[in-house]
Amino acid sequence: MQEIKAFNEQRAEIYWWLSSLFAAELTDDELNKYHSPEIRSFLSGLGENPSLKEPIQVFTESLNRLQVREDAQLELSADFCDLFLKSDKHGALPYASMYIGKSGLLNDQPAQDMADLLAKHNVAVNKDLNEPADHLAIELDFLGNLIIRSNELEAEAHMNDALHEQAEFIKNYLMTWLPQFVAKCQTNDEFGFYASAAKLLEAFCQLDYTYLEGEQD
Template structure:
């Protein structure tokens, strides 16, 4: 996050800058889901560093979701031990038994509940290989972890931002297929399970609802004529 980002003007859809924004937002979501917030990140959030990113989301029509996440961030000050309590929420939601938690793996929702490393993980691993993507050594997660998938989507948007406007049709079709088949197919159930899991802070359930609506909006956008 950085306070130097500007949100003064909504960007034209399909512009290079617009796709770059979507890449940054996808990368932000991925970073939030791959590990717990540390103390420097919490300090940055309390200082308002998320405001530019939330501003982008509001400009893109996700104002209600952005406001809800901002409210959850403001609520960090009400926690007695923010880092520890948010880490406990992260563990409860994403690290517990997949049969009883909101495990962030596509295989758990597109197959038998609580299942791991099924067809969604194999498809995603193939996508990563085809794109020449090697996960960092500290990311010890299956390929169908939501953070990995959002990181992949961020890369697709970065590549799209480098294409001439007349050559965006094919990569947009690929993004549309990825969103429809690999993300929007299970994110509603995932975000709903997050909302139903008792936690101390609304931060992560609100975040996952935002990600669900963000991906649904990106799918509708990619399918425009």
């Protein structure tokens, strides 16, 4: 049980990190940290998993290009704005309802379903993130909370139920639209930083889902 809980902490941190990438533009300080030995070591560690090797390599290459990109922070902020804050025509809006919904962005069922889930688990959304509940950053933040809360459980049966719930969330709330979102990022992110981050996210979600399914066998 302790091994699972230790691994859960790592999983939650990764989801929270990925959430932060899609929540807001990176500041100069945040961008500088990505070039630090600590972050590079963290990424190298993730890349040791065969399923993550290629996405980590592509993400790292985009970081390397950022080091020589003129006005890197401003340009990356512009990329973020063009992809995630403008129109879906030339961007990749990070809302589930843009890919699986049928009515409108703010009133669609995916946003309501996610809002209900947040309320059910009493998880508060970051007040600075003034977005509908089906925003990618909110869904990833919620998953991190779901994982870390399961570490309060002591019975193995309860932990298995929690892992199943996490697997179902990845399957039903993320993988139902994440591949389409990743494809849009690949098409519309010319520089490639956010496209590589999205691809890494998809690979990690798939890897995590496989792990969770295996833990329940």
